[in-house]
Amino acid sequence: MEKFVIKKRASGKFRIALIYPNTYRVAMANLGFRLLYFLLNQRREIFCERFTSDSNLSIESGSRLKDFDLLAFCYQYENDLLRIIELIEKEKLWDKPKLFGGPCTTNPFPIRPFADLVYVGEAEASLEELVEAILRGAEREELARIRGVYVTEIDNEVRRAYPSVLPKLPPFQVSSEDTAFGDAFLLEMSRGCVWNCKFCMGRSIFAPYRERKLDDLLETIEIAMRKGKYKKLVLIAASIGNYSRLEEFCRELRKLVTKFGFVVSAPSVRVDALNEDLLRLIVESGERTIALAPESSERLRCWLGKVFDDQSVIDASKLAKRVGIKQIKLYLMFGLPGETEKDLIEAARLVNEVKRIGVRVTVSANPFVPKPHTPLEREQFVELKELKRRFALLRREIKTKVITEGLRDALLQALIARGDEIVGRMLLHAYRSYGRLDLRTVKGAAKQLGIELSDYLGERKGKLPWHRVKLL
Ligand code: SF4
Structure with missing residues (x-):
């Protein structure tokens, strides 16, 4: 049963399909998806309905994608493009206007064959201006002048749009028990990051670092919990430990708990900014798991820009255990530049x-994927055979279960992340030739088209396509 679902009469409305190309469980754990749903539906003349990969009918009214005036795709992760292509082909959506938004649009070129408009940036900045222009039927040239808007047919220069100050977070979010966090309110405390990890795209595409005001955060929580009765509060920030008024925040949050x-959950805490107050609060509220990301050996970690030693990871884990954390998820990367056995x-x-130390440890180890707009954007993606060897080595040496999101998927991710229009067309060719998209069919299409x-x-040497997108 969902709370805060928005229902309107569809007739006479401009209908937007907000599409998250993954399951309901994943989609609904995404703050951007929830916020866009709320933002777009604020306009009376718009009815925005949600689609996830579990069903080809909208959640709100059971309508088909063909019934909508605009398809708005949340492009969160590179491999979402595979599902988007499949959807466009299966549902025959080529004639529908398509708008793409989300973190991966900072390299909009692989999606150029599929999108009409790409919104590069944060919704609060100029999405409303774009929607308003679409509603009054503005010409493409006018749309291309809106900050953050890339019109694929014009191929204009684009500068990312972002608000210099984060607005207050709406205290109502659509939610249900069936999300990855359960019935939760997602509280974004800050955006951007104060750290400079060389591999991290989040650092550049959400710059500059901005915090929400303490009073605003507390007021939002109070209203959300009183009226929404959410069972969980998920704190969202690149590194919560760096929130400048964390001590006061924890003190006041404890009263609200x-x-x-x-329950309070903080999925992202940095080892060297771990805060005992926050940890205690998390445990007292009933949460027993935290995640830490040592990434690699001390040497490589420091080179990557995460300047903390192994002892800090051990100390942080001991602290977590002492305050009552039972499980620690550790994130590792392999296939890094200069990595040795x-x-x-x-x-x-x-x-x-x-x-x-005596806590339950789970390990997720994933290949390093060089990302656009990062200091490592020109590095190679290590070959699959070699990645398999390194992953096997990690598995052999680590005395607990190690999982990975998949090496073949990581390769496709690397291809799309630093791809261009040719890559987008190649994926479409693969789908049309083989009826599905995976590494084997993509390789087949590459061979047919003579693409290396x-x-x-x-x-990567020379000019990089995404350098045309200005982030600040
Ligand atoms: S701390 Fe996390 S979000 Fe910040 S730059 Fe490093 S990896 Fe990126």
Whole structure:
């Protein structure tokens, strides 16, 4: 049962399909998806309905995509493009106007064959201006002058749109028990990051670092919990420990937890900014898991810009255990530039030491994927065979279960992340030739079209397509 669903009479409305190309469970754990739904529906003349990959009918009224005036795709992760292409082809949506938004639009060129408009940036900045212009039937040239808007047919220069000050967060969010967080209110405390990890795209595409005001956050929580009765509060920030008024925030949040009885969860805490107050609060509210990302060996970690030693990871884990955390998720990367077997063995040794502390440890190890707009954007994506060898080594050395999101998927991710229009067309060709999209069919299409995947996956020299997109 969902709360805060928006229902309107569709007739006479401009109908927007807000499409998240993943399951309901994943889609509804995404703050952007929830906020867009709320923002777009604020206009009386618009009825925005949600679609996820579980069904080809809208959640709100059971309508088909063909019934909508505009298809708005949330492009969160590179591999979402595979599902988007499949959807466009299966549902025959080529004649429908399509707008793409989300973090991956900072390289809009692989999606150029599929999109009419791409919104590069944060919705609060100029999405309303764009929607208003669409509603009055503005010409493409006018749309291209709106900050953050890339009109694929014009191929205009684009500068990312973002608000210099984060507006107050609406206190009502659509939610249900069936999301990855359960029935939760997602509280974005800050956007951007104060750190400079070389591999991280989030750092550049959400710059500059901005915090929400303490009073606004507390007021939002109070209203959300009183009226929405959410069971959980999920704190969202690149590094919560760096929120400038964290101590006061924790003190006031504790009072609200006592008053309303909700669980506090903080999925993202940085080892060197771990805060005991926050940890205690999380545990007292009923949460027992945290995630830490040591990434690699101490040597490589510091080179990447995460300047903390192995001992800090162990100390942070001991602190977590002492305050009552039962499970620690550790995130590792492999296939990093300059990585040696020694780095992998040292990373494994660190995991084993954390395990010896006496907490339950789970490990997620994933290949390094060079991302646009990062200092490592020109690095090579290590070949699959070699990645398999390194992953096997990690698995052998780590004395607990190690999972990965998939090496083949990581390769496709690397291809799309640094791709261009040719990559987009190649994916479409693969789908049309083989009826599905995976590494095998993409390789088949590349061969048919005479495209060298290594041109995209290897070390990149010369001009890079996404440099045309200005982030600040
Ligand atoms: S702390 Fe996290 S979000 Fe910030 S730059 Fe490093 S990896 Fe990115």
